[in-house]
Amino acid sequence: MSSSRNRRPTIIDVAERAGVSKSTAARALAGSSNINEETRERVLRAAAATGYERNHLAVGMRSGRSGMLGLVIPDITNPFWGEVARGAQDRAAESGTSVLVFSSDWDAAKEAAHIGTLRRARVDGAIINPVADNFDDHHRFGLPFVFIGSSAERFPDISSVGSDITQAVRLGMDHLVSKGHSAPSFIVGPKSRLARARFLRAVHEHCVERDVDPGILAMEDGEYTVEGGRQAMRRLLERPHVGHVCVFAANDMMALGAMMAVREAGLNCPSDVSIIGFDGIPSGEFAWPGLTTIAKPGREIGVRAVEQLFDEIEHRPEHGRIYMPCRLVERGSLADLSVPTPQRAAAGAGRV
């Protein structure tokens, strides 16, 4: 009864009320062995009565485990990264740990600052989508971490999880071919980004397998934004072409921008231009027509990243890269040229 009424109850308050020592109370609360069943229940009742809640700060101090993980994503406003965050949080919560989510806003300095904050907060580990290129000093992070996203491939010796771009591109290309678009054009990201190279390599491989010369395929690049996609599409439409145009955009935002450019050019999607995207953001559903796309499993990526991070923390030698399979989401932005309607047959002069 020595406690003032305003202080949050500690394990000592619980112990006093249960008439045991704090060691015994701790054992009861931790569910450890070597404790009399009756005593344990008495402690548990005392804990409930006082409204005791374990102080995670103190636990972290003593045990060296804060029970927190860090997640640094480029944009918390982007629904895809939101999915990743949710997956990570749900998985972490299952193991009784929480996730600190930080948004780097594609800014390397901000990213570095966030990592510093995570270190000071003594998180047990971090999941990072590297936006900075100078991550050669990642060895000095001083805390367990895994990378997510395709740019993580620059660091083959580090555990990471991303989507399987090869499989995704194959999925998209197969779908395009099955719909009669055997030689699509491409809108890809800026040259500096590794994801672009991965994407193009997969396209290349697929072409070679089908005995198609990749050199004949039209290609434009731009920023991974709506505006970037719009401008790239504009340039694509300025090129000489006959009949139906089909575009594979490396990112849904760009695909949406491309769709805008098509409309602005007085053309129609999908009857004049077919578009397929890559990401699976919800906005694609509300576009008109709905954006057909290859969806990345954002939530699952978050889940697996946490699991990989746990392995890293426990020093389980699971080092390696995880590639998550993507899936096709069919909506309305792709014309089916494989079963020619009379109308399409008339307009489809450019069909191969």
Add this chain to the structure above:
Amino acid sequence: MSSSRNRRPTIIDVAERAGVSKSTAARALAGSSNINEETRERVLRAAAATGYERNHLAVGMRSGRSGMLGLVIPDITNPFWGEVARGAQDRAAESGTSVLVFSSDWDAAKEAAHIGTLRRARVDGAIINPVADNFDDHHRFGLPFVFIGSSAERFPDISSVGSDITQAVRLGMDHLVSKGHSAPSFIVGPKSRLARARFLRAVHEHCVERDVDPGILAMEDGEYTVEGGRQAMRRLLERPHVGHVCVFAANDMMALGAMMAVREAGLNCPSDVSIIGFDGIPSGEFAWPGLTTIAKPGREIGVRAVEQLFDEIEHRPEHGRIYMPCRLVERGSLADLSVPTPQRAAAGAGRV
């Protein structure tokens, strides 16, 4: 030199290296007074040399301040809430504190669990968008908190920040009237939600001021989702009506759903049906036509919520509700009937 090379350096390591006591080192690191300038610099150099980083867990234990805030939002995947989170994080970072963001997924049980986690993590305060209705026991939260969102209005004695629905509705209605839509129809949320009542009251007031009988206005309700909006719009179109239809949706998702229903009915937006939404989510930009809407200042709401929470923590008596003004975002989903084109004049029989 007593430290093993694997341990993270503590303030004692810094003190040893600088040849002072840990008290002095602490003073230097805290930037406190009562310390010789030369000594301070020596300590700072020692800290930099050892790579010392303050252990926030220990600080929190000793000072009773964890330097962390909690934020519980309904859906981290929704870009609007992402904006709120970003605003909160940026503002908190300015004051050297970090934000734990949790997504309740509109689930009261999950919400309660998150709040428990926040308490155990000993956050200094929490920002909550209450999804549970049984928040009558919020006095037992046992930690400083503020509410965000319109449903927070149920608790007038609690600090909160939300958007100014009255001003927003007025803005929307004025815009509609100026474009020649003097008697719009409405798609509103389910009856149980307080936001619905707030919305309707504002509409009512605006009508009365304009000498219009609110009773003549058509109205349908549904869930705050795309599907809810789509079905409500379908019902609205089944009603007898003449000429141009104008719809004010209480939420952008519903507006997007309404747009879908219009297309599915073989009608065109905006030439047959005008639609205005409320929220300002990015998806509205990529819809076709672009969704005209009243945008809530999500980021600013996050910023103000943190500031309000700081006041609460410091026991500054700033209790009260903050209403953030919204702004009109004009895109293409609204027909302008105020300057009748020949074509519109022919079709505009229903115009008042």
Add this chain to the structure above:
DNA sequence: AGAAATCGCGGTAACGTTCCCATTGTACGA
């Protein structure tokens, strides 16, 4: 010049928890 104030610094306790070791009581086998 002596007293008082100030400055700079060190020592110690405390925050709440868990871990390790010591101690007690009881049951069991020889």
Add this chain to the structure above:
DNA sequence: TCGTACAATGGGAACGTTACCGCGATTTCT
């Protein structure tokens, strides 16, 4: 009956930091 084993509990110490108190040295005032 006594020693041993084991179960159940209590008593400290430690995690890294900051707050408080006190002490010596220097400066300032009367």
